[in-house]
Amino acid sequence: MSTPTVQLRRLDLSRAATDPAVAAQVKALVRRGAVPDPRVRDGARSILAAIKSGGDAAVRDTNASVGGGRADGSLLVRREEMEVARDALPPRIRAGLEQMIDNIRRFAETQLPETRFTTIVPGVEIERRWVPLARVGVYAPGGSAAYPSSLIMGVVPAQVAGVAQIVVASPADSEGGLNQTLLGAAGLLGVDVFIVAGGAQAVGAMAYGLPEAGVEPVDRIVGPGNAWVTAAKLEVFGECGIDLPAGPSEVMVVADGTAEAMHVAADLLSQAEHGPDSPALLVTWDAAFAATVERELSRQLDTAARRAILERSLASCALIVLAPDRDAALEFANSYAPEHLSVVVADVEEAVARLRNAGSLFVGPYAPESAGDYASGANHVLPTGGLARSCGALSTESYGKFVQVQRINRDGLAAIRDAVESIAEAEGLIAHKRAVEVRFEELGR
Numbered sequence: 001m002s003t004p005t006v007q008l009r010r011l012d013l014s015r016a017a018t019d020p021a022v023a024a025q026v027k028a029l030v031r032r033g034a035v036p037d038p039r040v041r042d043g044a045r046s047i048l049a050a051i052k053s054g055g056d057a058a059v060r061d062t063n064a065s066v067g068g069g070r071a072d073g074s075l076l077v078r079r080e081e082m083e084v085a086r087d088a089l090p091p092r093i094r095a096g097l098e099q100m101i102d103n104i105r106r107f108a109e110t111q112l113p114e115t116r117f118t119t120i121v122p123g124v125e126i127e128r129r130w131v132p133l134a135r136v137g138v139y140a141p142g143g144s145a146a147y148p149s150s151l152i153m154g155v156v157p158a159q160v161a162g163v164a165q166i167v168v169a170s171p172a173d174s175e176g177g178l179n180q181t182l183l184g185a186a187g188l189l190g191v192d193v194f195i196v197a198g199g200a201q202a203v204g205a206m207a208y209g210l211p212e213a214g215v216e217p218v219d220r221i222v223g224p225g226n227a228w229v230t231a232a233k234l235e236v237f238g239e240c241g242i243d244l245p246a247g248p249s250e251v252m253v254v255a256d257g258t259a260e261a262m263h264v265a266a267d268l269l270s271q272a273e274h275g276p277d278s279p280a281l282l283v284t285w286d287a288a289f290a291a292t293v294e295r296e297l298s299r300q301l302d303t304a305a306r307r308a309i310l311e312r313s314l315a316s317c318a319l320i321v322l323a324p325d326r327d328a329a330l331e332f333a334n335s336y337a338p339e340h341l342s343v344v345v346a347d348v349e350e351a352v353a354r355l356r357n358a359g360s361l362f363v364g365p366y367a368p369e370s371a372g373d374y375a376s377g378a379n380h381v382l383p384t385g386g387l388a389r390s391c392g393a394l395s396t397e398s399y400g401k402f403v404q405v406q407r408i409n410r411d412g413l414a415a416i417r418d419a420v421e422s423i424a425e426a427e428g429l430i431a432h433k434r435a436v437e438v439r440f441e442e443l444g445r
Helices: 020-030 039-064 079-087 092-111 148-161 180-189 199-208 226-235 261-272 285-302 305-318 326-336 347-353 369-374 409-426 430-443
Strands: 009-012 115-121 124-132 135-138 165-170 194-196 221-223 249-255 281-286 318-324 338-344 360-363 400-408
Touching: 009 020, 009 305, 020 326, 039 221, 039 226, 079 135, 079 180, 092 148, 092 180, 092 318, 115 400, 124 165, 135 148, 135 199, 148 180, 165 199, 180 409, 194 199, 199 221, 199 226, 226 285, 249 261, 261 305, 261 338, 281 285, 281 305, 285 305, 285 318, 305 318, 326 347, 326 369, 338 347, 338 369, 347 360, 360 369, 409 430
Parallel strands: 009 318, 135 165, 135 221, 165 194, 249 281, 249 338, 281 318, 338 360
Antiparallel strands: 115 124, 124 400
């Protein structure tokens, strides 16, 4: 008996101009956003308020209440424990982690910003000085869904940037145990501080510090997490910096009949594996190719290790977007601005040159998203929810800032004096004008 072909939901872009329902569906996809439900934000706000006032004890209490803490209630992992986990890593896994670390470091080193000096006019020099942050917090998903790769993606660029102290937070599982591969990765990296906590309480511990344990507040928090992590990051923004709010992981594959349906189906399934809230979109202008991909999905699902999860994900978040032509497909991709964008089409570089909104682009038949998730060297902490229209991947630059240093002598100030005084007067800020005038009165006109 043959297996029924998977039937994915379809969106026909050619109908968007004449069918209001289709136009509304397109708009909802494009403007989907990455901000969590307001109820989650309210809950995160309450947890953060308790931690801000209650410190270490409040983090332990929240761990005990919602999960994520160690069985003994301890909040910090000792350096020796990380080193033991490092030394116990199976050789093949350790080799994979080490290659991943090396590749990410190699790419991160190319991103180190330079301090630059500019002479505006003689006597006015501006230095744009690169300064790494003092302390950074890296959230790494743990518990039942531990991602050592996310830990590495967050820590390595921070080390390259020259961050003085790196604080990692990751939850324990339901039994209070820590994932040993994640812990071993922390040992390989030489992580400074490892806090055992998840969700909003982990963000609070990094943002406000752990006074009893001697952990100072961090200057910026980075790393992906669930809706509670994202909500908490948004709440603490202003008291410390954050990278981005992270929504569910998402992939878009733009493909035509030159692509291998087997590859495209595998890429869609690898995204579906993240869970039932992770969008997986195939964008094509070839309806026959779309049908071939559906048949291939059915074939691969027959022997898939996590078939039930994959089928639920495809049913809830997979979509075939049928474009009238290549131009419309690329335009939709730019409007959607996916986290991951795979491109397998004829004249692929011409298409890639036109694609400007994506967290990370994967070009050609041998560039699966999973390569970038682990070992290509690119960072996999990426903008979701359409934020790729304005933001890029986590990078070395994310772990520092530029300080403007202005060096002005008397001749330089004289050269810009009229501009400063006239504009200050026009804005009604007479004290600003006088701050220039008095310097020439003192020295004599």
